[in-house]
Amino acid sequence: MDFAYSARCEELRNELLGFMNSHVYPAEVVYDEQVAGLANRYDAPPIVDELKREARSRGLWNLFLPHSDWGAGLTNADYAPLAEIMGRSVDIAPEATNCAAPDTGNMEVLVDFGTPEQQERWLVPLLEGEIRSCFSMTEPAVASSDPRNLETEIVREGDEYVITGTKWWSTGANGGTAKIAILMGVTDPHADPRKRYSMVLVPLDADGVTIKRSVPVFGYHERGGHAEIEYDHVRVPASNVISAEGDGYMIAQARLGPGRIHHCMRSIGMAERAFDLMVQRAKSRTAFGGALSQQGVIQDWIAEARWRIEQARLLVLKTAWLLDTIGNRAARTEISAIKVVAPRTAEWVIDKAIQVHGGMGVSDDVPLARMWSLARSMRIFDGPDEVHNMVVARRALRD
Numbered sequence: 346m347d348f349a350y351s352a353r354c355e356e357l358r359n360e361l362l363g364f365m366n367s368h369v370y371p372a373e374v375v376y377d378e379q380v381a382g383l384a385n386r387y388d389a390p391p392i393v394d395e396l397k398r399e400a401r402s403r404g405l406w407n408l409f410l411p412h413s414d415w416g417a418g419l420t421n422a423d424y425a426p427l428a429e430i431m432g433r434s435v436d437i438a439p440e441a442t443n444c445a446a447p448d449t450g451n452m453e454v455l456v457d458f459g460t461p462e463q464q465e466r467w468l469v470p471l472l473e474g475e476i477r478s479c480f481s482m483t484e485p486a487v488a489s490s491d492p493r494n495l496e497t498e499i500v501r502e503g504d505e506y507v508i509t510g511t512k513w514w515s516t517g518a519n520g521g522t523a524k525i526a527i528l529m530g531v532t533d534p535h536a537d538p539r540k541r542y543s544m545v546l547v548p549l550d551a552d553g554v555t556i557k558r559s560v561p562v563f564g565y566h567e568r569g570g571h572a573e574i575e576y577d578h579v580r581v582p583a584s585n586v587i588s589a590e591g592d593g594y595m596i597a598q599a600r601l602g603p604g605r606i607h608h609c610m611r612s613i614g615m616a617e618r619a620f621d622l623m624v625q626r627a628k629s630r631t632a633f634g635g636a637l638s639q640q641g642v643i644q645d646w647i648a649e650a651r652w653r654i655e656q657a658r659l660l661v662l663k664t665a666w667l668l669d670t671i672g673n674r675a676a677r678t679e680i681s682a683i684k685v686v687a688p689r690t691a692e693w694v695i696d697k698a699i700q701v702h703g704g705m706g707v708s709d710d711v712p713l714a715r716m717w718s719l720a721r722s723m724r725i726f727d728g729p730d731e732v733h734n735m736v737v738a739r740r741a742l743r744d
Contacts, residue, residue, distance in 0.1 A: 350423070350426060351420075351422075351423055353419070353423060354419070354422075354423040354426060354427070357404075357405070357408065357417075357419075357423075357427055358426055358427060358430065360403050360404065360405060361405055361427055361430050361431070361442075362430060363403075364399065364400060364403055364405055365430060365433065365434065365438060368396055368399055368441075369396065369434045369437055369438050369441065370434060372392050372395075372396060372437060373434060373436075373437065373712075375390075375392050376390055376392050376393075376436070376437055377709075379391060379392055380568075385519075385520070385521055386566055387519040387520045387521075387559060387566070387567075387568065387569050387570040388520055388521045388522070389440070389520065389522065389568065393437070393440060393441060396437065396441035397440075397441055397442075397443070397474055399441075400441050400442045400443075405442045406442060406443050406474075407442075407443050407444070407452075407472055408424055408427055408442060408444055409424055409428070409444045409449045409453075409603075409607060410452065410453065410456065411424075411603075412456050415452075415456050415468070415472060416472070420665075420669045421603060421606055421665035421666070421668045421669050422662065422665045422666045422669055424606075424607075424665075425606055425610045425661060425662055425665040426610070426662075427444075428444070428606070428607045428610035428611050428614070429610040429611065429613050429614040429617070429658070430614060431444060431611060431614060432610060432611030432612060432613065432614020432615050432617075432618075433614045433615070433617060433618040434618075434712075435611055435614070435615055435716065435719065436567070436568060436715070439611070440568065443472070443474045444607075446516070446604065446607065446608070447478065447479055447480040447516050447517055448471055448477055448478050448517070449604065449607060450480060450600045450601075450603075450604045451471065451478045451479075451480060451525075451527050452468060452471050452472060453599075453600060453603065453604075454527060454544070454587060454596055454599075454600050455467060455468040455471070455587075456468065457599060458587050458588040458592070458596055458599075459587060460584070462584065463546060463584075463585075463587070467524075467525050467546060470524075475522075476522050476523070476524040476525070477517050477520055477522045477523045477524070477569060478517065478523060478524070478525045478526065478527065479515040479516055479517045479518040479523055479525075479526045479527075479549075479569075479572065479574075480515065480516070480526070480527050480529075481512040481515045481518075481526045481527065481528040481529065481547070481574060481576075482495070482512065482528075482529045482597070483512060483513060483514045483515075484496060484497060484510065484511060484512055484513070485511060485512075485513045485573065486511065490728060490729050490732050492529075492538075492542065492594065492597070493538050493541075495529065495530065495531060495542065496510060496531065497509065497510025497511070497512065497528070497529075497530035497531065497576065498510060498530060498531055499528075499530040499531060499532045499543055499545060500532075501532070501583065501590075502580075503583075504582060504583050505580045505581065505582060505583060506532075506545055506580070506581050506582075506583055506585065506586065507578055507579070507580055508528060508530060508545065508547060508553075508576045508578075508579040508580075508581065509576060509577065509578055509579070510530060510576050511573070511574070511575050511576070512528065512573070512574050512576070513560060513571070513572070513573040513574070514560065514571050514572075514726065515571070515572040515573075515574050516567075516569060516570070516571050516572075517568075517569035517570070517572075518549060518556055518569070518570065518572035518574060519556060519559040519569055519570025519571075519572050520568065520569040520570065523549055523569065524548065524549055524550070525546055525547070525548055525549060526546070526547045526548075526549055526554075526574070527544055527545075527546060527547075527587065528544065528545055528546075528547050528576070529542055529543070529544050529593045529597060530542065530543065530545070530593075532590050532591060532593075533590075533591060536591060538594070539594045539595070540591040540594070541591070541593075541594070542591070542593030542594050542597075543586055543587075543589075543590045543591060543592065543593045544586070544587040544588070544592070544593045544596050544597075545581060545585045545586050545587065546581065546585040546587065547576070547579060547581055547585070548581070551579050551580070551581060552579065552580070553576060553577040553578050553579035553580070554574065554575075554576060554577075554579055555574065555575040555577065556572050556573075556574050557572075557573045557574065557575055558572070558573050559571055559572055559573075560572075560573060562718055562719070562722050563718035563721070563722070564718075565715060565718055598673065598674075599673060601680075601727060601728075602668060602673035602676070602677075602680055603668065603673075604727065605680050605683065605684050605727060606661065606664060606665050606668065606680075606683070608684075608687075608688075608723060608727060609657075609661045609664075609683045609684065609686075609687035609688070610658075610661055610665075610687075612687045612688050612690070612691040612719075612720055612723060613654060613657055613658050613661065613687055613690070613691065615691050615695065615716045615719065615720060616650070616653075616654050616657070616690055616691040616694040616695065616720075617654060618712065618716070619650075619691070619694050619695040619698040619713055619716060620647075620650050620651070620654060620694055620698065622698050622702070622711060622713065623646070623647065623650065623694075623697060623698035623701045623702075624638075624647060626698075626701050626702050627643050627647065627701055630701075637701060643701060646697040646700075646701070649697075650693070650694045650697060650698075653690045653693060653694060654690060654694060656686075656690075657683075657686050657687050657690040660679070660682065660683055660686055660687075661683045661686075661687055663679065664676055664679040664680055664682070664683050667679055668680075677736065677740075678736065678737055678740045681728075681732075681733035681734075681736040681737050682733070682737055684727065684728060684730075684733045685724075685730045685733050685734060685737075687723075688720050688721075688723035688724045689724065689730075691716070691720040691723075692717065692720040692721055692724070695713055695716050695717045695720055696717060698713050699713045699714065699717065
């Protein structure tokens with residue numbers, strides 16, 4: 346494994362760092378002010394469109410897609426350091442560059458498994474940043490960390506599928522530009538679990554689709570929201586199935602590998618932002634006769650934060666390299682490992698940064714509380730820690 350970034354990665358890193366300094370960080374206050382004035386708090390404020398235009402003019406667009414016909418053509422190892430930088434302003438930078446979840450995963454699904462008609466209708470406007478999407482898998486009535494529990498029915502009736510069930514945590518669906526859901530449900534309850542499920546494209550304006558609410562995360566209402574959606578006998582054309590009936594589990598596994606790299610590197614970006622804020626605060630704040638930075642416990646936190654971040658980054662970059670060289674399935678253990686390590690690292694560093702900031706740390710005057718809530722929730726979504734630890738342990742026991 347080469348620890349040096351490629352020439353193209355370095356070029357894009359420098360361009361992205363410049364964009365963050367000149368446009369994204371200054372836009373954070375404006376973003377919050379504009380969101381407060383929106384009729385729908387989940388819509389994009391006007392500043393996002395301005396940032397999108399600037400990002401496109403700099404060539405910072407669809408960087409996550411490894412397919413050169415559709416995106417930037419970067420490897421996972423090339424994109425990972427860019428995702429880290431975006432994570433430093435996680436509410437703004439990913440969307441400004443059209444690299445925000447869940448659209449990234451949905452676009453990858455349509456690139457890899459969509460028909461030309463599906464790509465023309467849904468992928469192209471997603472790549473252009475004209476619409477957004479959501480991923481409807483998790484259900485409120487069952488433990489969805491075990492996909493065998495999913496209950497939403499997808500029943501074939503002639504040339505249509507009829508979909509009935511309730512989903513939640515369908516991120517992004519509450520925003521006004523959200524137009525399509527990729528839904529995972531049961532097409533054959535008697536099949537082997539790996540062939541029991543299918544994914545279908547469901548327009549959010551279809552009859553029977555009801556967005557019931559947005560679920561806040563630790564009291565935060567994120568851009569696009571986290572929707573609870575009722576699908577009440579929703580009819581879609583049979584041509585809306587992705588790949589083929591029974592391929593849902595396979596598609597989900599393909600979708601989640603690169604997506605976890607993205608999430609983990611963004612979490613490291615959050616940790617780096619928190620680290621910088623902690624160091625600045627420790628050097629500038631005085632208590633008990635000296636700067637906080639002179640306190641031994643603060644120095645211990647800073648040192649431990651530094652090596653925790655470095656360890657986590659190396660593991661994620663190794664995993665990205667493995668995805669590029671041996672593929673998702675062979676790197677499954679490492680993918681599970683980083684999904685535990687990176688959020689826990691970010692959570693620990695952000696927590697110590699909050700402590701150093703005192704009362705300000707739990708306010709919205711700095712982004713620490715918001716980042717902590719995201720780091721903590723990352724230990725649940727895309728598979729809880731316990732499931733990923735189980736994967737790692739089973740591999741070790743088998744070997």
